[in-house]
Amino acid sequence: MAQSLTKIPFVDELAAIADNMYRLGWDERNGGNISYLIPEKEVAEYIDVTNVMRTIPLGFDAVELVGKYFLVTGTGKYFKNVKGDPKTNLGLFRIAKDGATAELLWGYVDGGKFTSELPAHLMSHIARLNVDPQNRVVMHTHPTNLLAMTYVHELDTKKFTHTLWQMSTECIVVFPDGVEVLPWMLCGTNEIGVATAEKMRDARVVVWALHGIYGAGKTLDETFGLIETVEKASEIYIKTAHLPRSNTIKDEQLVELAKHFNCNYRKEFLDIE
Ligand code: 2HA
Ligand code: ZN
DSSP states (O other), rough: OTOOSSSSSHHHHHHHHHHHHHHOOOTTTOOOEEEEEEOOOHTTTOOOOOOEEEEEOOSOGGGGGGTTTEEBBBTOOHHHHTTOOOOEEEEEEETTTTTTTEEEEEETTTOOOOOHHHHHHHHHHHHHHHOOOTEEEEEOOOOOOHHHHHHOOOOOHHHHHHHHHTOOOHHHHOOOEEEEEEOOOTTTTTTHHHHHHHHHTOEEEEEEEETTEEEEEESSSHHHHHHHHHHHHHHHHOOOOOOEEEEEEOHHHHHHHHHHHHOOOGGGGOOOO
16 A cells, blocks of 8 residues: 555554545544454554553344454544554453453553444444354445434435435445434444344344434445445435436336346335336
8 A cells, every 4th residue: 555654454444434434524623433353463564463562342142243353443532543543542442251352462552442323333243253254344424414314305215215315326236235214323332233233134234314324234344335325326316306306226227227237126125127
């Protein structure tokens, strides 16, 4: 990587993504958080996994993730600063044998800790790993147009997905499982974590109404691309919702797309078949 700061590839990769998300205006102030599961073999190439610097209570049960390593953005930290100072703004920890403690191995050097949204992240990792053992990333951010859309569009999973699929031809191919929509809930709690993870069983994207979005995927690039596609569709919606609609992608055409690209789309989100 050209602008390597730590020479730890997974750290530099996350820093670059956070920087890009900030640049897009999605992560004002301390908005947004990312968690990245790193296989032990990869961690051990760069970090001494026997040297636990601190232990931090998780505040919830993550027994399904015992022994797994996560690189996670810090609480109160700004995406804009991650690239310049990854060791302060990020931390890498292992889930201890009790399933309730984080063993810090790298980062959070100012005495900080992981994002307040860790319950939603780790519970979502558990949910996605059950569906796809390759899942490694959970990403939360505040994309501007998506957020705007949740103020003016009905907060119904089927209707919201259907609208987004109509907003750009590639949508049904990129997120055939649609977007699950949660109503406004208090963030930073175990309750919103449980609700998010429950939705993550059915889809890789969960919208937090009037707040932002969660995305999950195999790689940082793929997960970013997923959210980017939803955000682009939301932008088209925001730019056209108040105008008379002359053209639209019809449900028959969405089916045609899904068939052509061999996508297992959520058939219940269309009004036909
Ligand atoms: O951590 O985005 O949802 C900042 C947030 C909270
Ligand atoms: Zn947020």
